[in-house]
Amino acid sequence: MKANTKLTATLTLVMTVLLCGILATPALADDRLKSQPGYVDFGDLTELGGAEPSVEISLGGAMLGFVSAAARDAEPELADALGKLRSIRISVFEIGPESMDEARVRADSVSRKLEADDWEPAVVVRSADTSVRMYMKTVGGKVAGMAVMMIEPGSDAVFMNIVGEIDPAQLGQVASQFGVDITDLN
Amino acid sequence: MMSKEKPQNWFDQRVEAYVDGDLDSSERALFEARLQLDDSLRREVDQARLIQGALRDMPSLQCPSDVRKRVLEITGSRPVGFSWGWAGAACAVLVAAIAVGLMRTPAGPSEAELAQARADMETALAYLNRAGQMAGREAGQQWIESGIARPVSAGLRRPPEVEGDAI
Numbered sequence: 001m002k003a004n005t006k007l008t009a010t011l012t013l014v015m016t017v018l019l020c021g022i023l024a025t026p027a028l029a030d031d032r033l034k035s036q037p038g039y040v041d042f043g044d045l046t047e048l049g050g051a052e053p054s055v056e057i058s059l060g061g062a063m064l065g066f067v068s069a070a071a072r073d074a075e076p077e078l079a080d081a082l083g084k085l086r087s088i089r090i091s092v093f094e095i096g097p098e099s100m101d102e103a104r105v106r107a108d109s110v111s112r113k114l115e116a117d118d119w120e121p122a123v124v125v126r127s128a129d130t131s132v133r134m135y136m137k138t139v140g141g142k143v144a145g146m147a148v149m150m151i152e153p154g155s156d157a158v159f160m161n162i163v164g165e166i167d168p169a170q171l172g173q174v175a176s177q178f179g180v181d182i183t184d185l186n
Numbered sequence: 187m188m189s190k191e192k193p194q195n196w197f198d199q200r201v202e203a204y205v206d207g208d209l210d211s212s213e214r215a216l217f218e219a220r221l222q223l224d225d226s227l228r229r230e231v232d233q234a235r236l237i238q239g240a241l242r243d244m245p246s247l248q249c250p251s252d253v254r255k256r257v258l259e260i261t262g263s264r265p266v267g268f269s270w271g272w273a274g275a276a277c278a279v280l281v282a283a284i285a286v287g288l289m290r291t292p293a294g295p296s297e298a299e300l301a302q303a304r305a306d307m308e309t310a311l312a313y314l315n316r317a318g319q320m321a322g323r324e325a326g327q328q329w330i331e332s333g334i335a336r337p338v339s340a341g342l343r344r345p346p347e348v349e350g351d352a353i
Contacts, residue, residue, distance in 0.1 A: 016253055032245060055313075057306045061243035065236050066295055067303050072229065082307070083236050086243065090310045123321045132321040150317045158313055172318065175311040 033060070033087050033163065038137045038145015040161040042110055045091040048157060049099025055092035061164070064088065081174045085164035093157045103157040107131060107149040110159075114147060129153045136168070143168055192216060197227055205234040 033039055045053065059067075068082040095103050111133055115121070119135040130152050137145040146168075148160040162171075197220050203209050204217050221228055295303065 032243065055309065057310050059303055059306055059310070062240045063295065063299075063303045064307070065240040065243075066300060067307055069233065069236055070300055070304070072233070080232070083232065084239070088307060088310045090313060092313065123318075125321050130320060132317055134317065134321070148314060148317050150313075150320060152320065158317065160310065160313060160317075162310075162314075171311075171314075175315040175318070178308045178312045178315060 036086055036145070036163050037139050038143075038161075038163040038166075039087070040110070040114065040145065040147045042091070042159045042161070043106065045159060048093040048106065049095060049102050051093055051095075051099070053091045054094050054156065055090065057088065057090045059088045061086040064164075077170065078174050078177075081167065081170045085162060085166070087161070087163040089163075090158065090160040092159075095151070095153070095155070095157045097153070099157075100151070100153055103151050104131065106159075107133065107151060107157075110147070110149060111135070119145075119147065136166075146171075192220075197224070198230070201227070201230045201234050205231060205238055 034041070045056075047053075064082050064085050064087075068079045071082070072079040093099070093103070111121075111124075114135045117137075119137050121133065122136050123132060123134040125132040131150070133147075133149045135147040136143050137147075143166040144164070146160075146162040146166055148158065150156075150158040150160075197217060200209060200213065200217055204214065209217060221231065
């Protein structure tokens, strides 16, 4: 009887430890990413103007590392550009006239927060019908993060954050190689 | 005094120590001199850094304080000595620790997962490229002078048919 009690207590303890480990792992990874200087909190991006994102991508450092390793031989520039990244996150919303204001308010709010946190505006274009903002976070002379917000009426609103050590020239060069027709994704 | 001429395996054996910053100054100087000349060694270093980065990104686990407290309560209330029950418990905890360790080991993704990640990455970078194109279109080349504005302008010089698709 005593042995049964001990065994039950032990199994309960083991299961508790295992469960804690399983539940804590993703949360800890998330916390670690959020503590990076290049991380941007865009707020709640589960919906905009009542619509869910049409494109939602979140790649972590480990997966980017695998993609980088796979590209090492055939595309060394791409592998180098991805190798030091910790995360790529992007949310894209199709927007109509009714959700333009909300998108602009959201982008304005994030811009103010970024500028208060010493993010540098690299490109800020606000015309009557289009808005493109690119911000960069520099730490110790190196780019540690990039935030991109793009609003195009009748098309979409894009919120993007790249975290990690970024070589802007290299990343721009690599990005220009991808001729994905984004209009098809919408 | 260290010889300047070292066999290839001398460098191969020091890749991890170099990436970890464990080489002394003379060894590091030799290693870095060789790195300038040896593409293969450079690739090994890149790979080691990649693995180091991936491992660094893996979360570390901490036992919650209430669990620790419970363990101490249980162990503290029993006399010390061999017991089959506690030997079994120790084995169970060991198995649990190994299981948690295996879960934390970065198992490689499947080919399908890797292909999906690659496609996602391409899509994300295509949006970055598009943002550069739109910025250039709206603001003109006066914005595109240095820093990040320079690389995104690369998209503006892509072949016309590709540019037409993307915008």
